Amino acid sequence: MNGKRFDLVAIGEPLIEFNQRDPARPEFQMGFGGDTSNAVIAAARLGARCAYITQVGDDSFGDALLALWQSEGVATDGVRVVAGAPTGLYFVSHGARGHEFTYRRDGSAASLMLPADLPRELIAQASQLHVSGISLAISETACATVFEAMVVARAAGTRISFDLNHRPRLWSAPRALELTRQVLSDCDLFLPSVDEIALLTGFESPPAIIAWAHAQGARSVVLKRGAQGCIVSDGVSQTSLAGFPVTAVDATGAGDCFAGACLAQLARGAPLVEAARVANIAAALSTQGFGAVQPLPRWQQVQALL
Numbered sequence: 001m002n003g004k005r006f007d008l009v010a011i012g013e014p015l016i017e018f019n020q021r022d023p024a025r026p027e028f029q030m031g032f033g034g035d036t037s038n039a040v041i042a043a044a045r046l047g048a049r050c051a052y053i054t055q056v057g058d059d060s061f062g063d064a065l066l067a068l069w070q071s072e073g074v075a076t077d078g079v080r081v082v083a084g085a086p087t088g089l090y091f092v093s094h095g096a097r098g099h100e101f102t103y104r105r106d107g108s109a110a111s112l113m114l115p116a117d118l119p120r121e122l123i124a125q126a127s128q129l130h131v132s133g134i135s136l137a138i139s140e141t142a143c144a145t146v147f148e149a150m151v152v153a154r155a156a157g158t159r160i161s162f163d164l165n166h167r168p169r170l171w172s173a174p175r176a177l178e179l180t181r182q183v184l185s186d187c188d189l190f191l192p193s194v195d196e197i198a199l200l201t202g203f204e205s206p207p208a209i210i211a212w213a214h215a216q217g218a219r220s221v222v223l224k225r226g227a228q229g230c231i232v233s234d235g236v237s238q239t240s241l242a243g244f245p246v247t248a249v250d251a252t253g254a255g256d257c258f259a260g261a262c263l264a265q266l267a268r269g270a271p272l273v274e275a276a277r278v279a280n281i282a283a284a285l286s287t288q289g290f291g292a293v294q295p296l297p298r299w300q301q302v303q304a305l306l
Contacts, residue, residue, distance in 0.1 A: 042260030
């Protein structure tokens with residue numbers, strides 16, 4: 001795409017996941033997570049040429065993440081190993097209210113990212129840069145690094161996608177809203193969900209949410225609605241796509257899978273509506289197993305259901 005080395009480069013915080021499959025048993029299975037890492041792996045499994053920008057600790061968890069990306073075909077040119085800083089962790093438990101998360105990420109290597117360490121050439125070599133609200137929220141320096149990455153992307157003709165992924169425990173709503181508006185002022189594709197936008201803006205109806213996003217500067221919007229599917233808007237017309245019906249086992253990384261699948265299809269040259277249609281199927285399939293990464297589908301699985 002556009003003669004660049006990568007279809008997609010993402011920046012953010014990877015995490016080690018411990019997932020409790022059976023609520024009645026105190027046993028957790030180790031896996032992997034982190035929203036932008038999940039998204040870039042989802043895109044790679046669907047055939048996109050991907051790279052990741054982050055920092056990991058000089059520990060066994062950091063080693064495991066590096067091995068994961070390499071096994072998934074995600075280039076690690078932009079990954080730095082930071083001595084003395086831990087790789088972040090999170091725990092997932094399942095119950096009547098769905099999945100719940102507990103994090104151990106304070107002072108993580110990724111939160112220590114600095115604009116000066118940004119691999120600018122890597123971003124310039126990509127057709128798309130993917131960022132998220134979590135990447136902005138984990139620390140002031142990580143936030144500054146993400147904004148610098150966007151500056152580099154725009155100068156290089158690299159398109160910018162933004163998955164809101166608002167986490168109230170990481171920052172205040174006023175701060176999140178302020179920075180969301182800044183990102184949207186120069187954003188090619190915005191990927192929010194209804195509940196996240198409602199928390200930040202008070203808007204709950206899809207038409208109001210989409211109108212607000214475009215008013216902030218987002219060129220295209222795909223409003224994620226979980227099992228109900230999504231609404232695609234290019235600022236001129238809107239298309240509603242129904243969700244792909246499945247019985248979900250664990251929806252931990254479904255939204256991230258949606259983002260990665262959508263971006264992978266855009267890299268293939270698909271129109272946004274068709275890319276979102278594929279993303280609906282991929283996200284549904286990703287809920288068929290436990291963990292954020294293990295159940296992410298590959299192209300053959302998605303293609304069989306198109």
